Amino acid sequence: MATPTSPQTRLHARGFKKSAQTWGTAEALGATDEVLLNGNSGLQPPTFPILPTKESDQAFVKDADFGNQDPVEIAAPIDWRYEMGAAGRILAMIFGTAGEPEDLTGAYKHTLQWKTDISALFGTWAEERAGKIFESASVKPYKAEFSFTDALLKAVLSMRGDSCINTSAVNTLTQMDALTVPAEPFLNTRLRFKQGSVKMNTQAGADVASETALQINDFTISYERPIDGGIHAVGSEKIIEPFEEGQSGHDLISVKLNFPRMNTTNAAFFASFLAETEQKMLIKFTGALITGALYYDMAFYFPRLRMKNPTYDAEEIVSGGLELIAEEAAAAPTGMTYDLPYIEIVNVQTTDYLA
Numbered sequence: 001m002a003t004p005t006s007p008q009t010r011l012h013a014r015g016f017k018k019s020a021q022t023w024g025t026a027e028a029l030g031a032t033d034e035v036l037l038n039g040n041s042g043l044q045p046p047t048f049p050i051l052p053t054k055e056s057d058q059a060f061v062k063d064a065d066f067g068n069q070d071p072v073e074i075a076a077p078i079d080w081r082y083e084m085g086a087a088g089r090i091l092a093m094i095f096g097t098a099g100e101p102e103d104l105t106g107a108y109k110h111t112l113q114w115k116t117d118i119s120a121l122f123g124t125w126a127e128e129r130a131g132k133i134f135e136s137a138s139v140k141p142y143k144a145e146f147s148f149t150d151a152l153l154k155a156v157l158s159m160r161g162d163s164c165i166n167t168s169a170v171n172t173l174t175q176m177d178a179l180t181v182p183a184e185p186f187l188n189t190r191l192r193f194k195q196g197s198v199k200m201n202t203q204a205g206a207d208v209a210s211e212t213a214l215q216i217n218d219f220t221i222s223y224e225r226p227i228d229g230g231i232h233a234v235g236s237e238k239i240i241e242p243f244e245e246g247q248s249g250h251d252l253i254s255v256k257l258n259f260p261r262m263n264t265t266n267a268a269f270f271a272s273f274l275a276e277t278e279q280k281m282l283i284k285f286t287g288a289l290i291t292g293a294l295y296y297d298m299a300f301y302f303p304r305l306r307m308k309n310p311t312y313d314a315e316e317i318v319s320g321g322l323e324l325i326a327e328e329a330a331a332a333p334t335g336m337t338y339d340l341p342y343i344e345i346v347n348v349q350t351t352d353y354l355a
Helices: 085-095 173-177 269-274
Strands: 014-018 050-052 064-066 072-079 108-114 123-129 132-149 152-161 196-202 218-224 254-259 279-291 294-313 319-326 342-347
Touching: 014 085, 072 085, 072 132, 085 108, 085 123, 085 132, 085 152, 085 342, 123 173, 254 294, 269 294, 269 319
Parallel strands: none
Antiparallel strands: 014 123, 050 064, 072 152, 108 342, 123 132, 132 152, 132 218, 196 279, 218 254, 254 319, 279 294, 294 319, 294 342
């Protein structure tokens, strides 16, 4: 098939692949590299500062040059699935460690761990446009945000790229036509509002999985790496690979909860906030049966959270809200495996998301 000439984005494919090339060199996309978006990624041609010749004996500017390219920004909106496909690679890069999954016999458990250094983890992003293919040869994933819309868990995956071209010799119509998502049941594994639960207790308390689920009507989970905004090196107008320029954690990894009703449970969080009592949290989704007693599952673990900004709005019905920010625990608390935020996913993918 040829590259679609219609401007209708419902006909356009997008894809991402982990790169084995040096930064700035595109990787060819192919089977299982497709990413299904439910909106615009924001990928645009690069911008350049224009440097005019403002010099003596020139009453009017006679010429100008482009300066260094600004980095391109991508924010890919996705309906999140237990079968994560190529989107799972992006999330895994933000965390830094995925590893070979645990074979549960008929299903596989993947664990994404927060790694101190994610240098050399990047990929190639490409998408079809009307009669053209836009390609960013090297993109660095640095942020994932999860929230609900229309009773589905949505994610926005943010990446910073070196450039954007529409003349790629690496990703042409051949590569874009080869894009596929994983085999079924991929499409039928979206995470739904009714499948979730949010549980929280003190960091020093018992296994949080045994707690009663909180009554919430919405939440936002945000994971972000504080990468630099784009550094240039002599010899190229494009940015070099972004590195982290600060500490992860405070205000970069956070959970925001909305309570539809103020009640005795969430009212107690006010006193816990003032007492600076650290919490731990498990946000868990359980989907359809895979086989035997094994179900699709996605669990967000937060071993240590500091409360921030509880609110109780005195409208006709008093509602509430609470923001929490992640810190490193001194040791993995009861019921958890690690001292930093991590995610466990059970699905049928047999391989490491970062392989």
